[in-house]
Each structure stands twice: as C-alpha cells, then as structure tokens.
Amino acid sequence: MKFAVIGGTGLIGSQVVKNLNAAGHEAVPHSQSTGIDVISGQGLDEALAGADVIVNLTNSPTFDEASPAFFQTSMDNLLAAGQKAGVRHFVILSIVGVDQVPELDYYRAKVLQEDILKAGPIPYSIVRATQFMEFIDAVMSWGTDGDTVRLPATPIQPIAAKDVADAVTEVAAGTPLNGIRNVAGPEIFPLDELGRITLSRRSDSRTVVTDPKAGMFAVVRGDVLTDKNARLAPTHYADWLS
Numbered sequence: 001m002k003f004a005v006i007g008g009t010g011l012i013g014s015q016v017v018k019n020l021n022a023a024g025h026e027a028v029p030h031s032q033s034t035g036i037d038v039i040s041g042q043g044l045d046e047a048l049a050g051a052d053v054i055v056n057l058t059n060s061p062t063f064d065e066a067s068p069a070f071f072q073t074s075m076d077n078l079l080a081a082g083q084k085a086g087v088r089h090f091v092i093l094s095i096v097g098v099d100q101v102p103e104l105d106y107y108r109a110k111v112l113q114e115d116i117l118k119a120g121p122i123p124y125s126i127v128r129a130t131q132f133m134e135f136i137d138a139v140m141s142w143g144t145d146g147d148t149v150r151l152p153a154t155p156i157q158p159i160a161a162k163d164v165a166d167a168v169t170e171v172a173a174g175t176p177l178n179g180i181r182n183v184a185g186p187e188i189f190p191l192d193e194l195g196r197i198t199l200s201r202r203s204d205s206r207t208v209v210t211d212p213k214a215g216m217f218a219v220v221r222g223d224v225l226t227d228k229n230a231r232l233a234p235t236h237y238a239d240w241l242s
Contacts, residue, residue, distance in 0.1 A: 002053070067105055083122060094128045147206050150209050151194075158237055188226050192208050197238075
C-alpha cells in the first residue's frame, strides 16, 4: 500500500515511515520541510495523490488556546484532499484520557481533532497513547526553579516513542478501526516519583518536591491518563533510561 505520512519527519513520523517501508509498503514523509502546509493546504493534493492511507502526525505549534484552530483547519484540509484523492483510511495519534481533561486547551483541541475525523467521509483509526518517555525532561523543565523540580503526584504510564510508532504502524497497515485503540507503557508511576527516578539515574543533583499545583498535569483528576486495559508496550522506563 501507499502511505502519505503527514508530519513524517518528526519523532514518531520518521519511525513510522521507516517501519512501513521495511514491511514492503511505500511510505512517503511529508512536512513543511518537504513543501506541504496543512493550514494553507499547499501541496496536499500532490502529497496525497495515489495514497491508500493518510497517517496524520502533525501537531499544533502551541499548546494554548490557539491549538483548536490548528486542528480544525488542518483536519478540514486533509479530509478534503484525502477524499479527493480516494484515500481509504485516515489515521491520527491522540492521547489516552484526552477527553477527561477539559481544563487543558491542548487536550480539548485533540478531542476536536478526533471528533472531526469521526464525522468525516473517510474510514478512520485513532491511536491514543500515554505520555512519551521522551517528554519527561520537558515536563520536569516546566517545574524547575533552580535546583528544585516541582511535580504533582499525577499517575503517569510512560511509553517509549518507538513503541508508539510501532502501534501506529500496525494500525495504519490494518483495516480501519472506525474507533480507538489505546496503547500504554507497562508501568504506572506518580509523576513526582518518575521525576526522582529520572534524576537519580542521571546523577542529577536537583531535588523533586511534590506540589499538587505544579505544571500542566496538576489539573488532571485521578488516573485518567493511565489505562491498565490498553495494549501494553514492551519497553520499561528503567530500560529506556539505560
């Protein structure tokens, strides 16, 4: 099959392209660097010509109140171009528990993206993943003040980007789900504990202080960002740190 991987040069997209091509498919990466613009629509018709599947891994440039407009416009443009090209399957990557945290602008924007896809004319699949292990450093940096890292005890089930890419690859190469598949890492940690583990393994002298009001995950209630019933990925956090 031929796959148009939009956002195909990024962390997940580049690995999905590699996986699909290794499996004997034709996967072509598309991004701003290759001349397409999902907001203006520039280059989309050419990018999707002859494609059987769209894998959309683009992301909003911001996590604030501007993010819904990005997903609205980009999805409208991709659906229109995909329908014109005769695409038979449209895949996006979302977040486990995304519909349970309306306090976050970005999460509301991702729910909007899902809803637009569900209402669109193309058979679809949504892969929801838990937080990437690769993002833990960024999460800690948001709460760092000098030698102190403030983190809430929000339950997190981190998954390696490689395992996310494998899950997206499997779904994209399969029959449209017309639904959602959840994938998650094999272990659940309180976010503050995850921070301590990370700093300890790296001999980082910063100290983690548990602060229920710190950072974007402070508004998350309960364990909605975890899913024990998801398809569990193989990579453990300690192994990833190694």
